[in-house]
Amino acid sequence: MKYLVYISTAYRLLNQDELLDILAVSRKNNQRNNLTGMLLYGEGTFIQVLEGDADVLTKTYETIIADQRHKNIIKMAEGDIDTPNFPHWSMGFKSASAKELQELGGFTDPKSLGKNWIAAETSSILGMMKTFADANRMSD
Template identity: 35%
Template sequence: MFRSYYSTPLMYRLAYSSIATSPFSETELHEALTQWRDKNSRLNITGMLLYSNGNIFQVLEGHEQDVQSIFATIESDIRHLHVLKVADGTINERDFPDWSMGFKTVTGSQFEHVLGYVDPTKQEFLASHPDQGEGSLVALLKSFATEAQPLS
């Protein structure tokens, strides 16, 4: 099949949750976010990361190969436990076009409201909120993005 050099490939979105092997300090988060944002900028990856007491929830957007590569790195990163892909697929446009990685530290109760979040290490996780789709997930994360502050 012939592919035009002028065609724009579809964007791809992947959302995951994980648990840090040990909670990040503010300094560690600042240093890590600086590195992650640099890498995301080079790869034209955008998204949003929520962090609460060692719990991580992130959405990545970009070209599928690049997003999958970053996710594979995350899955093998010893700083993450219980990495769980929550949603993925092609998208027509980015929901976080201006964020190489939006970031927000949230309280435990705010984190638990991410699609009725239930700890993935607990048995009831699989039964939690199967009727809510990716659209509500993105809308919720966008609400955090409007509150997020860039790193100084």
């Protein structure tokens, strides 16, 4: 099993209805493809972790890259996992403010680190997202 984490910038700020549409399609596709994960959206920025079969994950990421609703897509981390971190979520979701994210342990605002922020440890990235999920008791 593989995981992948990416960050991207929305071409424009999205409203709640647009975010819910993305979530509904993502959940349907992820259930069909046996993928799990979580999507965070805050102030025009997406961060997503996906987990599943390597080939399916690669095809899904290619689809994500082609999506015209966002730009500046950066793969932050990828690798092998024995068990999924988000096993019960076809796509956990939360729209969060910068203030909410700053209150999490393990979160660093990428803007404060300049161009070297991608060098963050993978465990910190996944740890931050798992902490966010636990703190918000997100559900699928």
